[in-house]
Amino acid sequence: MLKPLEKIKMSPKVFVSHASEDKERFVLNFAKQLRANGIDAWLDKWEMLPGDSLVTKIFEEGIKDAQAVIVVLSKNSVGKPWVQHELDAACVKRINTGSKLIPVVIDDCEVSEVLKATLWERIQDTSAYQPNLERIISSIFGVSDKPALGDPPKYVEHLGTSIAGHNKLDSLIYKMACEFALKAGSRHINASAFLKDGELLVPESKLRESIEILGEQKIFELQHFLGGEFPSISLTSYGFEIYARDYVENYSEIFRSVAFAITNKKLRSLSQIKNELKFNSFLIEHVLRMLASQNSISVSWVLGGDCLINRVSPSLERSLN
Structure with missing residues (x-):
């Protein structure tokens, strides 16, 4: 039976x-540390013997x-012709093959122009440099x-187009509130509007921030309470109108x-129009509510939620004739 390779x-x-x-x-110990960590460090002391060609062995x-x-x-190496030739060869190799070129600075010295666009590793103490080595x-x-990527927040998959x-x-918060209003038949929005599978779809801090912003922009009317409770939220007619124009099918x-x-059938109450x-x-x-805000009709709201239409403007009559 063959053994696995x-x-x-x-x-x-x-x-x-x-x-x-x-x-x-510095260099000898540094190269030993590289080799101890699985890196085949090539150092002239270990690789070259009497009679070897410098050019052949190095380049x-x-x-x-x-x-x-x-x-x-270092102060010693920046002026050395051999080091400069090795650097030139390394730069060409990096361009041609994409190999790495890592400058390690151990002295306060002038860095070659070709390395100024490369990130250096500066070692302050040549006797203690473990973080640099790593x-x-x-x-x-x-x-x-770099930490591994985790799963995106649950609410991200529900983010759609902007309104x-x-x-x-x-x-997203705006849309959930409008959908809740359509289903519940009320402008008053409670926290259940923002639940998904029994849990808040959005982290509470972000939800509160969005609610306040939408309040500032007159999408919501907010009433705040002491004690840090969620504010009372009412969807404004202006806010729902913007949503309806883009998201309610056949809204026009x-x-x-x-x-x-109202104008042709002469219906004069909300209950009549619903029927x-x-x-x-x-x-x-x-x-x-929108017709009333445009002064196309005047209305009175009565107990039980019904709405009586008291007057219809001539301009609304004319627009539908």
Whole structure:
């Protein structure tokens, strides 16, 4: 029976460019730390033997095969011709292959112009740099400590198009209130209008904020109470009218039918019009309120919720003839 193949561990190869003067004080230990963390750090001390060609070993073997080049920048290295040549080769490689080029600054020194558009890792203390090392390792392996994306809030899936320039969250609250009014047959909105499966669809803080904003914009009339309770909410005629024009099917025909019942059929009460037209009672009441606000009719509201039409304007009569 064949044994399963042993998993091959792939370690990224990294070329460490530096000045020889920095080897003992920083580079050697730094490269050891990289190797201890699964990174195949290429260092001349370990890779080159007497008789080797500097050009072949460094440029054809070291830099050419590296997935990343770390350039250790110090007062010693910034003026070294070899370090500059290695940097030039690393820049070309980054352009051609997309390999990483990581500047590690260990002194207060002048940084080459070609690296000024690259994010550096500055090490203040060459004897204690664990956080710096961890960021460098993360960069080489291409990992991030960015938190994973969670599920979006439940209410997001219910966000639709905006209503009359309101943002999508305010529009959602606005729409839920109007739908509640149509179903309940009342302009007075209670907290159940904003429930979904028995729970508030929107976090309470956001719901309260949207209610207050819609109140400021005359979509809602609000009455506030002591003790932090939800305010009493009433949907204004203005607020429902904006919603109805875009979301109530055949609203213009309903509006005209109510007006026609008043002018041509001479119906003079809300109850009579409801019996005649069989439309949603809240819609009929809303149309009467809108006609009254336009001075097309004058009305009196009586106990029991009925509305008596006292006068019809000549302009409304003429508009429907």
